[in-house]
Amino acid sequence: MGIDHTGRYGAADLESGGFVRQRTLKSAINCSGVALHSGKKVTMALIPAEPDTGILFRRTDIVSGDNEIPARWDRVVDTRLCTAIANDDGVSVGTVEHLMSALSGCGIDNVVIELNAPEVPIMDGSAAPFVFLIECAGVVSQDAPRKVIRVLKTVTVDDGERAASLTPGNGFSLAFEIDFASTAIRQQAIAVGMADGTFKNEVARARTFGFLHEVEQLWAAGLAKGGSLENAVVVSGDKVLNEDGLRYDDEFVRHKVLDAVGDLYLAGAPIQGHFHGACSGHATNNALLRALFADPSAWAYDVERVEDGLSTPFTGVHALTDALTDAPAEAASA
Numbered sequence: 001m002g003i004d005h006t007g008r009y010g011a012a013d014l015e016s017g018g019f020v021r022q023r024t025l026k027s028a029i030n031c032s033g034v035a036l037h038s039g040k041k042v043t044m045a046l047i048p049a050e051p052d053t054g055i056l057f058r059r060t061d062i063v064s065g066d067n068e069i070p071a072r073w074d075r076v077v078d079t080r081l082c083t084a085i086a087n088d089d090g091v092s093v094g095t096v097e098h099l100m101s102a103l104s105g106c107g108i109d110n111v112v113i114e115l116n117a118p119e120v121p122i123m124d125g126s127a128a129p130f131v132f133l134i135e136c137a138g139v140v141s142q143d144a145p146r147k148v149i150r151v152l153k154t155v156t157v158d159d160g161e162r163a164a165s166l167t168p169g170n171g172f173s174l175a176f177e178i179d180f181a182s183t184a185i186r187q188q189a190i191a192v193g194m195a196d197g198t199f200k201n202e203v204a205r206a207r208t209f210g211f212l213h214e215v216e217q218l219w220a221a222g223l224a225k226g227g228s229l230e231n232a233v234v235v236s237g238d239k240v241l242n243e244d245g246l247r248y249d250d251e252f253v254r255h256k257v258l259d260a261v262g263d264l265y266l267a268g269a270p271i272q273g274h275f276h277g278a279c280s281g282h283a284t285n286n287a288l289l290r291a292l293f294a295d296p297s298a299w300a301y302d303v304e305r306v307e308d309g310l311s312t313p314f315t316g317v318h319a320l321t322d323a324l325t326d327a328p329a330e331a332a333s334a
Contacts, residue, residue: 018305018306018307019145019146019303019304019305019306020145020146020303020304020305020306021141021142021143021144021145021146022051022052022109022110022141022142022144022145022146022147023107023108023109023110023139023140023141023142023146024048024049024050024051024053024108024109024110024111024139024140024142025046025047025048025108025111025134025137025138025139025140026048026137026138026139026140027048027137027138028045028046028047028048028137029045029046029133029136029137030043030044030045030046031043031044031121031123031129031133032044032121033121033122033123033129034121034122034226034231035095035117035118035119035120035121035122035226036082036095036119036122036224036226036227036231037081037082037094037095037119037223037224037225037226038117038118038119038225038226039225039226040117040226042115042116042117042119042120042121043115043116043117044113044114044115044120044121045113045114046111046112046113046133046134046137047111047112047113047114048110048111048112048140049110049111049112050110050142051109051110051142051143051144052110052144052147053110053111053112054070054071054072054109054110054268054269055070055071055100055103055108055110055111055113055265056068056069056070056071056111056112056113057069057070057071057085057093057096057112057113057115058112058113058114058115059091059093059115059116059117059118060114060115060116061115061116061117062091065089065091066087066088066089066091067091068087068091069085069086069087069091069092069093070085070087070268071085071096071100071265071266071268072085072266072267072268073266073267073268073286073289073290073293074290074293075087075266076266076286077092078092078094079281079282079283079285079286080282080283081218081223081224082094082095082096082097082282083095083096083097083100083262083263083266083282083285083286084096085266092118093115093118093119093120094118094119094120095119095120095122096120096262096266097258097259097262097263097282098120098122098123098125098126098127098130098208098258098259098262099113099120099127099130099262100261100262100263100265100266101127101130101199101203101204101258101259101261101262101265102127102130102131102133102134102204102262103130103134103265104199104261104262104264104265104270105127105131105194105199105200105203105204105261106131106134106135106139106199106200107139108134108139109142109146109147109269110142122208122226122227122231123231124207124230124231125207125208125231125232125233126204126205126206126207126208126247126255126258127203127204127205127258127262128204128205131199131200131204145303145304146270146303146304147269147301147302147303147304148269148270148271148272148301148302148303148304149267149268149269149270149271149272149299149300149301149302150168150272150273150299150300150301150302151166151167151168151169151271151272151273151274151292151298151299152168152297152298152299152300153168153295153297153298154166154167154168155288155291155292155295155298156288156291157284157287157288157291159284161279162277162278162279162280162281162284163277163278163279163280163284164260164275164276164277164278164280164284164285164287164288165275165276165288166271166273166274166275166288166292167273167274167276168273168274169272169273169274170272170307171193171194171195171272172194172270172271172272172273172274172275173191173192173193173194173274173275174191174192174194174257174260174261174274174275174276174277175189175190175191175192175274175275175276175277176189176190176191176253176256176257176260176276176277176278176280177189177253177277177278177279178252178253178256178279179279180252182211182235182237182238183238184235184237184238184239184240185235185252188250188252188253189253190250190253190254190257192257194261199261202248202254203254203257203258203261204258205247205248206247206248206251206252206254206255206257206258207231207232207233207247207251207255208231208232208233208255208259209232209233209234209235209251209252209255210227210232210233210234210235211234211235211236212234212235212236212241213236215227215232215234229241229242229243233246233251233252233255256277256280256281259281259282259285260275260277260280260285263282263285263286263289264285264289266286266289267289267292267293269301270304272302272304275288
């Protein structure tokens, strides 16, 4: 028995001593979709990989030179409209955050992602289609313990308008706050403990969002050619333009959590600790990882134990104030 996509572990997932094994896909799987910015069709394949491979992107349309890009924080080259990574030859892949979020939420340690274009397809603007692909491919445990990055002390980045922090803690949990002038969004806050299927059930379906005037500006600049109401929540003034409305009452802040999960998985291994974001985005999330790894006393490699996923400060989704009240004092002050 392997992982059941709810965060619970079976006997095949555990080493003796209660260590969690690394995981990859059982079989390869393909999909196609539209690239958000070019508007062109993209074909993507998720391929099983050996232990300790990590997450590796491979550009099949690049026939000379290095066409592989490791999914790591130090490979991030652009965070303005999405998270984009590149190798030393300048070969890049953009809009990686939703796929990375799904891989993190489903506990995939090793996979090769083949693309015939410089963008991951946007699909419906959430991580749910990628979770579906992973479930269809199946997941298998591997003969190697799962490596994690344990946060040893609080690390914070703050530019006065947006802030993010990582604090020590068992398991992986996130808290997020946003504040927009539009009454369609306004202030939203949430806290999420990533255990027992929380990602799939409460986060994965939250779609990316934007304002109509910003989308029109992107179109005028030749960007977001693939963007539409089919793959984003679009707000005009104080109204949501999507006919079917929102998937969650607080879909906006849940999508910010989704983005943070994906951006943080670029650490190169799952993080054991608590993330707190206040109006942060891709740039702040990457700056936080850079601050973490710049301080060797702030983190350490370890192996994941089954109790790590069972002792997060809170599980499921909570109102932010309630969850932080229940969390350890150090996490609550983040």
